[in-house]
Amino acid sequence: xxxxxxxxxxxxxxxxxxxxxxFAFCLIANQASAGTRNFTYVYExxxxxxxxxxxxxxxTWKTDKDTDPEYDRIEFRHELEFGVTDKxxxxxxxxxxxxxxxxxxxxxxxxxxxxxIEGIYxxxxxxxxxLGSALYGEFLFGDEKLAVEAKLLLQKKIDNWNFAxxxxxxxxxxxxxxxxxxxxxxxxxxxxxxxxPSISVGFEGLHEIEYEDFTEAGDDVVYFGPNFAYRSKSNxxxxxxxxxxxxxxDSEPNIQTxxxxxxxx
Amino acid sequence: MRQMIHDCQLFANRALPTLFLVSAxxxxxxxTDNLITRFPPPDVALLQQAQQADPAITMADLDHGRxxxxxxxxxxxxAEPIGRYSLSDWQVILPDMSAESKFNAKQGRDxxxxxxxxxxxxxxxxxx
Numbered sequence: 001x002x003x004x005x006x007x008x009x010x011x012x013x014x015x016x017x018x019x020x021x022x023f024a025f026c027l028i029a030n031q032a033s034a035g036t037r038n039f040t041y042v043y044e045x046x047x048x049x050x051x052x053x054x055x056x057x058x059x060t061w062k063t064d065k066d067t068d069p070e071y072d073r074i075e076f077r078h079e080l081e082f083g084v085t086d087k088x089x090x091x092x093x094x095x096x097x098x099x100x101x102x103x104x105x106x107x108x109x110x111x112x113x114x115x116x117i118e119g120i121y122x123x124x125x126x127x128x129x130x131l132g133s134a135l136y137g138e139f140l141f142g143d144e145k146l147a148v149e150a151k152l153l154l155q156k157k158i159d160n161w162n163f164a165x166x167x168x169x170x171x172x173x174x175x176x177x178x179x180x181x182x183x184x185x186x187x188x189x190x191x192x193x194x195x196x197p198s199i200s201v202g203f204e205g206l207h208e209i210e211y212e213d214f215t216e217a218g219d220d221v222v223y224f225g226p227n228f229a230y231r232s233k234s235n236x237x238x239x240x241x242x243x244x245x246x247x248x249x250d251s252e253p254n255i256q257t258x259x260x261x262x263x264x265x
Numbered sequence: 266m267r268q269m270i271h272d273c274q275l276f277a278n279r280a281l282p283t284l285f286l287v288s289a290x291x292x293x294x295x296x297t298d299n300l301i302t303r304f305p306p307p308d309v310a311l312l313q314q315a316q317q318a319d320p321a322i323t324m325a326d327l328d329h330g331r332x333x334x335x336x337x338x339x340x341x342x343x344a345e346p347i348g349r350y351s352l353s354d355w356q357v358i359l360p361d362m363s364a365e366s367k368f369n370a371k372q373g374r375d376x377x378x379x380x381x382x383x384x385x386x387x388x389x390x391x392x393x
Contacts, residue, residue: 036341046340049367127339160343197342231341
């Protein structure tokens with residue numbers, strides 16, 4: 001199964017090109033829009049309305065490890081989202097790739113990583129229900145990485161305040177033979193305040209524990225930092241977060257910044 | 266599998282206090298929020314107001330409009346207080362925002378009926 005992976009991913013690359021073509025077509029078809037994100041690490045519970053498409057460009061920059069102050073990693077993700085129904089949204093990560101550089105990095109440079117498919121099912125509404133909730137599932141696959149991720153998304157919107165919490169479990173198989181196994185538990189939390197319909201500011205927090213081989217618990221890693229979201233009058237928006245490590249885990253970057261730019265159509 | 270369950274328990278021990286605090290916070294704030302007073306469900310007076318503009322509007326339409334306002338119009342921003350914008354502002358905002366929400370004609374009509382008739386009521390109340 002694993003040996004067929006590389007030809008499999010070649011085929012999936014072709015599929016991705018096809019999807020890009022479909023995406024381009026839809027851009028030309030250019031319908032009205034919907035959707036926006038107030039956080040970059042935390043997911044909210046609402047989904048794209050039925051029939052709405054969105055393209056999201058992700059850029060995450062991780063830098064400065066205590067063990068390697070010159071460390072830099074820039075991750076790119078090209079995502080296409082589609083509202084299947086008003087409560088169910090599908091996302092395709094057309095391609096995840098990254099650039100790494102640093103004293104501790106043996107093969108500096110750019111590498112292609114994965115494709116992924118993600119589904120979010122909205123259960124309750126964050127404004128009208130007592131607590132907004134949704135379920136999130138993701139399947140990620142590449143030449144040297146396979147992963148399955150499940151999230152419980154919770155959210156409450158009160159007046160101009162927006163609170164969101166995610167509980168995440170991810171199982172990962174990495175390496176040439178997919179034999180580096182690891183489980184990751186994660187919780188993220190965000191609060192944001194809407195200054196006007198175009199601008200929100202807030203902060204996000206991230207707490208993560210990795211389990212090598214699904215057994216050995218690593219250190220708790222905690223990040224906190226501010227965020228800013230802008231929605232334009234036309235069909236695009238962006239959200240940016242800067243996170244700083246609150247724990248002192250040497251092998252993890254001290255700073256990570258994420259920018260999301262969305263185009264609705 | 267057993268190991269995974271064990272990990273879950275380990276994690277839960279560490280994560281649950283946070284989860285608990287977050288939910289307690291949400292509970293308190295949810296109890297103090299009052300959507301019913303900020304966005305009142307339609308009553309007979311509101312229906313009469315709406316029917317002056319369009320006799321075909323029913324109570325169910327207004328209910329539907331309010332629901333859309335609170336669920337769909339909050340996808341990108343919070344539920345804007347209706348009194349914050351003038352009637353003529355709303356007449357420009359509503360078609361624009363209905364398109365943002367990908368509303369069909371019926372959805373657009375219902376949300377507009379709710380917002381515009383409620384805005385007219387507010388105007389009358391303040392001149393009384």
